Amino acid sequence: MPERILVTGGCGFVAHHFVEHILKATDWEVVIWDKLTYASCGFDRLQDIQCFDDKRVTVLTTDIAAWPSDGVLKETGLVDYVVHMAAETHVDRSIEDAAPFVLSNVLGTLRVLSVARWYHVNRHPLSRFVYFSTDEVFGPAAPGVLHKEGDPYHCTNPYAATKAGGEQMALAFANCYRLPVLITHCMNVFGERQHPEKFIPMVLKKVLAGEEVTIHADATCTVPGSRFYIHARNVAGALLFLLEQETEPGEMVNIVGQQEVDNLTLARLIAKVAGKDLKYKLVDFHSSRPGHDLRYALDGTKLARMGWSPPMGFEESLTKTVQWMLDHPRWLREE
Structure with a gap:
């Protein structure tokens, strides 16, 4: 059975x-x-x-x-x-x-x-x-x-x-x-059918509408958060x-994901795939969103030593996901 x-x-x-x-x-x-x-x-x-x-x-x-x-x-x-x-x-x-x-x-x-x-x-x-x-x-x-x-x-x-x-x-x-x-x-x-309140679909939705994207950064508003x-x-x-x-x-x-990406770079990649300009503003993450952290990072050595590695890289996965969202716009709407 x-x-x-x-x-x-x-x-x-x-x-x-x-x-x-x-x-x-x-x-x-x-x-x-x-x-x-x-x-x-x-x-x-x-x-x-x-x-x-x-x-x-x-x-x-x-x-x-x-x-x-x-x-x-x-x-x-x-x-x-x-x-x-x-x-x-x-x-x-x-x-x-x-x-x-x-x-x-x-x-x-x-x-x-x-x-x-x-x-x-x-x-x-x-x-x-x-x-x-x-x-x-x-x-x-x-x-x-x-x-x-x-x-x-x-x-x-x-x-x-x-x-x-x-x-x-x-x-x-x-x-x-x-x-x-x-x-x-x-x-x-990230991936297909993600709720539009999450970062990647939210950025894409704002980019398509020509709206400003808020990017959380350090207190100097010069270093964006990364994941x-x-x-x-x-x-x-x-x-x-x-x-x-x-x-x-x-x-x-x-x-763990394969590479660390700051959120400004990620937003630019999303805008590039969409063929749109990115309007953005870096803001102090502690002031704007108390309880959020600038950087998270995990060590993926253990899983790699067990013999597993991602079959598809980050940028290829992101490009395919953003293109899928563009082809299926209903998943960018909150219903």
Whole structure:
């Protein structure tokens, strides 16, 4: 029988790319749990990749902050893997109101871990439970610094704090119950069907409208913030690769983009692909967006030594993504 995987938040941006990759690269069956918040865009992403009606895919609507109903558990069935990607992720929203982030990212993670433990002990041993986390738990990285797996947390906003809380809960289940937990840290992910509130589609939307783009910089407004951007398909490939590796309960692995790019350079690349001029303004990021950090950086040595590298480079991925957005403008509209 084919293996079966539960993906929480499977209607979301990164997770739907992972679902698509699983369907293309394996014969596995996929179960999706999703609350269908604004970030899910309903079933649009699953319909767009033509998997909503796929017989290998089961989509269940449930709120991970509550224990799933008997019906949801019955339809989920026995699973071999759980990849927990459901989360509230927008930093600005977390600064405005942290409560939904605590409910989803901390309490929700506890619920999913508890269900996984119940399955693991009473029904069917899990091969792996993946907790999909973020570079932001480590806080800002000074120039030249790359955060390694296991470095101390230094959260600077409620989103990061709730993801760190989820990580600690996952580690507790690994240590206390020997649940086969793997924690991944990922950096800024981009790709097709990303919500227009995120940086790359937001820049493209403003460039097309001839509007000014705000670029967050240091206090002197001369050094723009930087990130290691990575395409969602590369993230999906890395996740599937990790599911096939032998890891210890509670082990951590960073999934990192190939090169560091400052946000002004990124905005210029987006404008270039769109064939438009870039109007921009550098602003002091601490004054304009308290709780945001100028630079994030992760060390990707561990995953590289395990044998994985991104199949497509950053600039090629970005060019193809921006062109796709230009060809599919409905994904630039907030609906």
